[in-house]
Amino acid sequence: AQSVTQLDSQVPVFEEAPVELRCNYSSSVSVYLFWYVQYPNQGLQLLLKYLSGSTLVKGINGFEAEFNKSQTSFHLRKPSVHISDTAEYFCAVILASGGSYIPTFGRGTSLIVHP
Amino acid sequence: GAGVSQSPSNKVTEKGKDVELRCDPISGHTALYWYRQSLGQGLEFLIYFQGNSAPDKSGLPSDRFSAERTGGSVSTLTIQRTQQEDSAVYLCASSFDQRLAGTTGELFFGEGSRLTVL
Numbered sequence: 144a145q146s147v148t149q150l151d152s153q154v155p156v157f158e159e160a161p162v163e164l165r166c167n168y169s170s171s172v173s174v175y176l177f178w179y180v181q182y183p184n185q186g187l188q189l190l191l192k193y194l195s196g197s198t199l200v201k202g203i204n205g206f207e208a209e210f211n212k213s214q215t216s217f218h219l220r221k222p223s224v225h226i227s228d229t230a231e232y233f234c235a236v237i238l239a240s241g242g243s244y245i246p247t248f249g250r251g252t253s254l255i256v257h258p
Numbered sequence: 259g260a261g262v263s264q265s266p267s268n269k270v271t272e273k274g275k276d277v278e279l280r281c282d283p284i285s286g287h288t289a290l291y292w293y294r295q296s297l298g299q300g301l302e303f304l305i306y307f308q309g310n311s312a313p314d315k316s317g318l319p320s321d322r323f324s325a326e327r328t329g330g331s332v333s334t335l336t337i338q339r340t341q342q343e344d345s346a347v348y349l350c351a352s353s354f355d356q357r358l359a360g361t362t363g364e365l366f367f368g369e370g371s372r373l374t375v376l
Contacts, residue, residue, distance in 0.1 A: 152298070179367075186262070186349065186367035187301075233301065237356070243306065243314050244356030245291065246365060250300035 145170040145236050149249035157257050158226055164219040164252045166208075166234030173239035176217040177246065178208055181231040190232070193217065204228070229256045260284065262368035264350050270374045271340055279335040279371045283352030290333050291365065292325060295347040304348075307333060308355065340375045347372045 146169045156162045168174060175194050179187040191202025198210040208219045217234060231253050235246040263282040271277050283290050292304040303317040307327045318324070322340075327333040337344055351365040 149300075184369070186369045187351075187365075188367070189364045192364070245303060245306050245314060247303070248293070248301035250298065 145174060145238055145247050147234050147236050147247055147249035149232075149234055149252050151252050152250065153253045153255065155255045155257060156224055159223045161222050162220065162224050162228075162254065164232050164234075164254065166217045166219065166249060168215050168217065168234075168236045170215075170236065170238060175237040175239055176208075176210060177235040177237075178202065178206070178217075178219050179233045179235060179248075180204075181233065181251075183230070187233060190219070224254070224256050226256050226258060228254060230254060262350055262352055262366050264348075264368035264371050266371055267369065268372045268374075270376065272376050273342060274339055276336065276338045277340055277373060279337075279348050279350075279373070281333045281335070281350030281352075281368060283331065283333070283350070284366055285331075286354070287352035287366070288330065288355045289353045290327060291351045291353075292333070292335050293349045293351065295349055295370065296345075301349065304335070337373075340373075342375045345373055345375045 148167045150165050177192045178190040180190050181187045190206050191200050193200045193210045201207045206221050210217050231251045233251045234249040237246050265280045290307040293301040295301050305325045306314045309330050310327050322338045325335045347370040349370045351367045353365045
């Protein structure tokens with residue numbers, strides 16, 4: 144079975160500073176990887192996804208993530224954050240074969256951007 | 259509307275009562291998922307539907323929980339004899355059949371139903 148670990152429950156950062164939200168996964172087979180964002184009182188929406196190909200994936204709102212197979216990581220980065228990026232961020236994984244294609248989510252990381 | 263719709267948005271109930279939560283997925287989406295979001299616990303998978311059938315019910319926490327989907331569309335999650343530990347936000351999501359090449363990835367989530375059991 145697969146699992147997802149988001150080591151940081153909360154990440155405070157000042158506006159215009161860079162940020163990295165960490166995600167590690169555990170799986171014995173190939174996986175697809177995702178980052179979702181949840182703004183206050185809203186549903187989750189997809190930020191970006193890695194299915195295959197280039198390991199550097201660009202998403203909406205200036206976010207990007209890099210798939211590192213050897214380190215089983217898929218960290219999310221943004222070079223300069225805005226107040227509006229304050230939200231909960233979830234990493235998710237789907238088994239690429241032999242599975243039910245049901246996403247397993249991490250516990251989430253709360254990004255708090257201070258002025 | 260164009261998105262996933264959930265109702266009620268908020269539900270306060272007394273311990274021991276039954277509750278029903280409804281999810282109206284995006285038209286054309288054959289897959290439907292229920293997750294539970296508790297504070298600090300992330301998203302906990304409950305059940306998955308492909309069409310009207312539920313090939314994976316492994317996440318339902320107890321036999322007090324049940325779900326059905328009719329007409330390949332609307333789904334209802336029922337919690338019987340609610341307990342205080344059932345308090346959480348229940349999220350519904352829908353997608354195209356993830357098993358089809360080219361559709362893997364994006365789930366579309368509703369805004370959730372917040373359940374409070376007193």
